[in-house]
Amino acid sequence: MTTLLSPNVEHKPMTDKRQAILDTALSLFVSQGFHGTSTASIAKQAGVATGTLFHHFPTKEVLMESLFLTIKQEFANALLLNIKEGGDLKEHAEQLWQSAIDWSIDNPIKQLFFQQYSMSPMIAASIREQAMNSILGFIAQLIQKGQLMGLISHYPIELMLENCHGQYLAATRYFIDNPELGKDKHHRDASFALFWKALRAD
Amino acid sequence: MTTLLSPNVEHKPMTDKRQAILDTALSLFVSQGFHGTSTASIAKQAGVATGTLFHHFPTKEVLMESLFLTIKQEFANALLLNIKEGGDLKEHAEQLWQSAIDWSIDNPIKQLFFQQYSMSPMIAASIREQAMNSILGFIAQLIQKGQLMGLISHYPIELMLENCHGQYLAATRYFIDNPELGKDKHHRDASFALFWKALRAD
Amino acid sequence: MTTLLSPNVEHKPMTDKRQAILDTALSLFVSQGFHGTSTASIAKQAGVATGTLFHHFPTKEVLMESLFLTIKQEFANALLLNIKEGGDLKEHAEQLWQSAIDWSIDNPIKQLFFQQYSMSPMIAASIREQAMNSILGFIAQLIQKGQLMGLISHYPIELMLENCHGQYLAATRYFIDNPELGKDKHHRDASFALFWKALRAD
Amino acid sequence: MTTLLSPNVEHKPMTDKRQAILDTALSLFVSQGFHGTSTASIAKQAGVATGTLFHHFPTKEVLMESLFLTIKQEFANALLLNIKEGGDLKEHAEQLWQSAIDWSIDNPIKQLFFQQYSMSPMIAASIREQAMNSILGFIAQLIQKGQLMGLISHYPIELMLENCHGQYLAATRYFIDNPELGKDKHHRDASFALFWKALRAD
DNA sequence: AATGAATGAGCTTTCATTCAT
DNA sequence: TATGAATGAAAGCTCATTCAT
Numbered sequence: 001m002t003t004l005l006s007p008n009v010e011h012k013p014m015t016d017k018r019q020a021i022l023d024t025a026l027s028l029f030v031s032q033g034f035h036g037t038s039t040a041s042i043a044k045q046a047g048v049a050t051g052t053l054f055h056h057f058p059t060k061e062v063l064m065e066s067l068f069l070t071i072k073q074e075f076a077n078a079l080l081l082n083i084k085e086g087g088d089l090k091e092h093a094e095q096l097w098q099s100a101i102d103w104s105i106d107n108p109i110k111q112l113f114f115q116q117y118s119m120s121p122m123i124a125a126s127i128r129e130q131a132m133n134s135i136l137g138f139i140a141q142l143i144q145k146g147q148l149m150g151l152i153s154h155y156p157i158e159l160m161l162e163n164c165h166g167q168y169l170a171a172t173r174y175f176i177d178n179p180e181l182g183k184d185k186h187h188r189d190a191s192f193a194l195f196w197k198a199l200r201a202d
Numbered sequence: 203m204t205t206l207l208s209p210n211v212e213h214k215p216m217t218d219k220r221q222a223i224l225d226t227a228l229s230l231f232v233s234q235g236f237h238g239t240s241t242a243s244i245a246k247q248a249g250v251a252t253g254t255l256f257h258h259f260p261t262k263e264v265l266m267e268s269l270f271l272t273i274k275q276e277f278a279n280a281l282l283l284n285i286k287e288g289g290d291l292k293e294h295a296e297q298l299w300q301s302a303i304d305w306s307i308d309n310p311i312k313q314l315f316f317q318q319y320s321m322s323p324m325i326a327a328s329i330r331e332q333a334m335n336s337i338l339g340f341i342a343q344l345i346q347k348g349q350l351m352g353l354i355s356h357y358p359i360e361l362m363l364e365n366c367h368g369q370y371l372a373a374t375r376y377f378i379d380n381p382e383l384g385k386d387k388h389h390r391d392a393s394f395a396l397f398w399k400a401l402r403a404d
Numbered sequence: 405m406t407t408l409l410s411p412n413v414e415h416k417p418m419t420d421k422r423q424a425i426l427d428t429a430l431s432l433f434v435s436q437g438f439h440g441t442s443t444a445s446i447a448k449q450a451g452v453a454t455g456t457l458f459h460h461f462p463t464k465e466v467l468m469e470s471l472f473l474t475i476k477q478e479f480a481n482a483l484l485l486n487i488k489e490g491g492d493l494k495e496h497a498e499q500l501w502q503s504a505i506d507w508s509i510d511n512p513i514k515q516l517f518f519q520q521y522s523m524s525p526m527i528a529a530s531i532r533e534q535a536m537n538s539i540l541g542f543i544a545q546l547i548q549k550g551q552l553m554g555l556i557s558h559y560p561i562e563l564m565l566e567n568c569h570g571q572y573l574a575a576t577r578y579f580i581d582n583p584e585l586g587k588d589k590h591h592r593d594a595s596f597a598l599f600w601k602a603l604r605a606d
Numbered sequence: 607m608t609t610l611l612s613p614n615v616e617h618k619p620m621t622d623k624r625q626a627i628l629d630t631a632l633s634l635f636v637s638q639g640f641h642g643t644s645t646a647s648i649a650k651q652a653g654v655a656t657g658t659l660f661h662h663f664p665t666k667e668v669l670m671e672s673l674f675l676t677i678k679q680e681f682a683n684a685l686l687l688n689i690k691e692g693g694d695l696k697e698h699a700e701q702l703w704q705s706a707i708d709w710s711i712d713n714p715i716k717q718l719f720f721q722q723y724s725m726s727p728m729i730a731a732s733i734r735e736q737a738m739n740s741i742l743g744f745i746a747q748l749i750q751k752g753q754l755m756g757l758i759s760h761y762p763i764e765l766m767l768e769n770c771h772g773q774y775l776a777a778t779r780y781f782i783d784n785p786e787l788g789k790d791k792h793h794r795d796a797s798f799a800l801f802w803k804a805l806r807a808d
Numbered sequence: 809a810a811t812g813a814a815t816g817a818g819c820t821t822t823c824a825t826t827c828a829t
Numbered sequence: 830t831a832t833g834a835a836t837g838a839a840a841g842c843t844c845a846t847t848c849a850t
Contacts, residue, residue, distance in 0.1 A: 017814080033324070035237030039841060049815045054842060056813090120318070121235060153399075155392040159376050163396050166372025170364040178360070190357040194365050197355075198400035219831085240823055251832040256825065258830095421810085437728070439641030442844055453811040458846065460809095520726070525639060557803075559796040562784070566776040567800050574772025578765050594761040598769050601759075602804035623835080645820060655836045660821065662834090 018056045020046040072131040078103045104172035105182040222248040274333040280305045306374035307384040422460045424450040476535040482507040508576035509586040624662045626652040678737040684709045710778035711788040
């Protein structure tokens with residue numbers, strides 16, 4: 001039993017100082033940039049001592065990379081969750097597209113984080129590539145399958161992948177800048193239509 | 203008289219030292235980031251004293267913005283130079299597209315600079331927008347004209363602009379990462395084909 | 405009952421962990437210095453938790469002093485063990501000298517520890533003096549006896565003690581730097597000859 | 607002309623912030639140890655900003671080494687200055703010995719600095735050796751000359767050098783601990799007598 | 809007795825900027 | 830214009846020590 005004077009609020013095992021640090025780092029890195037965010041400010045806003053931050057993440061860079069890998073995993077999980085068997089290739093593509101857009105709308109800060117850092121020299125190239133490939137590898141397969149079926153144009157695969165990525169980033173930018181349009185079927189359909197028309201065979 | 207793409211920028215006398223500082227800042231900002239580059243290192247590599255840098259640019263931010271505006275102007279000039287009257291709308295679009303790609307291939311460092319900073323909080327939003335709009339305004343007109351002529355799909359204009367930008371960034375990334383393909387007609391044509399197919403009316 | 409060279413030291417139960425900490429501290433303090441060695445690194449290399457170190461030694465300084473006193477005791481014991489009754493004063497002196505050199509050769513790390521810390525402000529002056537005097541007091545008696553017998557020169561006693569100490573440190577440095585000479589009778593005899601010639605009456 | 611209100615005290619070209627830093631570092635390193643002395647405290651007591659210290663010495667280690675080499679040079683100069691031609695070998699040796707003792711008495715802090723750091727791992731081994739050899743090389747020649755002349759015992763030269771060094775350190779310790787005895791001929795003579803008797807041939 | 813996450817003061821070093829020359 | 834020594838606030842990181850388990 002807890003009274004007003006001894007609430008059990010503080011009693012939950014604060015194992016998640018680590019999580020608090022990650023959460024705070026995400027929002028500060030996005031709003032102020034990596035170098036613009038001091039480790040002291042992260043610790044303070046996360047409600048922990050500076051030493052605690054370095055207890056969990058030996059350097060600021062490691063903190064950044066942990067954040068990156070964590071979010072990338074969340075994104076990958078979200079896409080995988082929504083994949084349904086059955087349906088034709090275009091439907092599959094749309095499902096994937098809309099799931100990805102949904103995730104970015106539901107997690108705008110994380111999407112901004114990706115946009116800012118997935119191509120920045122802040123994160124070791126190896127980690128970036130690994131993260132990108134695990135997602136894009138999936139898309140590459142889908143494109144190649146579509147080309148065999150005569151549904152997708154025969155342009156160089158690397159160029160097409162880069163193009164997909166660019167269109168995806170553009171769409172998320174649009175919906176994050178205009179949040180009220182994220183649930184508008186007209187705009188959502190338009191974003192996929194542009195994407196699909198670029199790829200499809202004439 | 204100033205045109206849309208070449209607004210009047212105060213022409214400071216481009217002394218050797220001033221230009222050396224700008225050139226060095228460009229390459230260091232791209233390779234090490236804004237915060238990762240000290241004013242001391244810029245001055246040293248440019249062969250001037252630290253005081254000299256601050257004589258020409260009162261703050262590091264002003265140096266950055268001067269760089270941004272200078273390069274943006276160069277890019278705009280390059281596009282304008284290649285615009286030819288006559289021809290149909292698709293030819294106009296392709297001319298513009300290929301000129302822009304050409305510039306990015308000829309100036310990879312400057313393109314990387316754009317990619318890193320044109321969306322970063324490093325540069326005042328007003329300056330970024332001004333720079334972007336002076337280019338994109340041009341594209342917007344072209345798209346609207348195409349829609350009236352029934353050549354371009356009727357999707358929301360802001361979405362289409364964002365999409366154009368995204369596809370352009372993707373294409374330049376591709377050609378900068380694969381420099382040997384920049385002169386290959388097959389790949390160059392493919393890059394425009396993807397772009398145009400996305401936009402055109404069915 | 406306690407003798408001059410083995411005063412009663414509280415015998416804390418030398419658990420495995422406590423000894424592991426002392427051993428590790430010795431080697432790290434010698435190789436990296438007192439301030440260059442973190443308590444965390446001692447604990448880690450000793451295979452215990454940081455808290456355990458502070459369970460046995462309330463502060464880092466206390467750990468250092470425990471180490472100092474422990475080693476000093478070992479040294480004193482080694483000297484005492486080899487003292488034989490009978491023989492003349494010079495033989496006594498040589499016995500003492502060679503025992504001390506033997507110990508330093510057998511325990512080079514501990515000797516280095518003495519060399520680094522027996523005169524450093526790291527260890528409270530009182531503890532240093534106590535440790536030094538318990539050894540040097542013994543030497544002082546020997547010198548005074550020699551002077552009475554006309555075997556040793558009549559220089560100021562404090563100067564002679566300092567000189568003995570200095571020559572001893574020099575000899576151990578020599579044998580630790582040249583371990584292969586430690587068993588060479590020629591060099592061992594030479595080291596005592598220098599020492600004795602300095603002291604003896606003409 | 608300077609008045610009370612505008613003394614020219616502050617007008618000497620303060621190029622010697624560098625020297626002020628070295629002087630302050632010397633006294634603090636000796637009294638508090640290298641690690642016990644913060645760069646901030648050196649700068650503050652020297653009357654300069656922290657940045658200034660790092661302007662002159664890129665790291666704390668470099669400051670330490672600069673100090674070491676500077677003082678070593680001073681010591682070498684002092685010895686060389688007092689060397690007089692003529693006289694026999696023993697007189698030469700005494701001259702050298704007394705000059706060295708004089709220097710240590712005149713510069714007790716610098717001598718303490720040597721005592722603390724000339725054998726510490728704080729200073730790179732190469733620098734330490736270089737410094738030691740330039741002095742000891744001189745002594746080595748003198749010893750070998752004396753051996754040829756039959757004035758000095760034939761013990762291993764390295765052992766003798768180490769012994770000389772040890773006796774010198776002991777003597778300076780004695781005179782620095784007992785400053786009033788530094789000018790006492792009796793004690794000064796005794797210190798050399800001990801030294802010389804150790805070396806001389808029987 | 810033993811653990812190790814948490815603490816926060818303190819450290820060395822960096823760097824944009826100033827100013828006397 | 831040009832210089833570079835000087836500044837000092839602020840940064841990332843360390844570490845002896847505590848304490849709940």
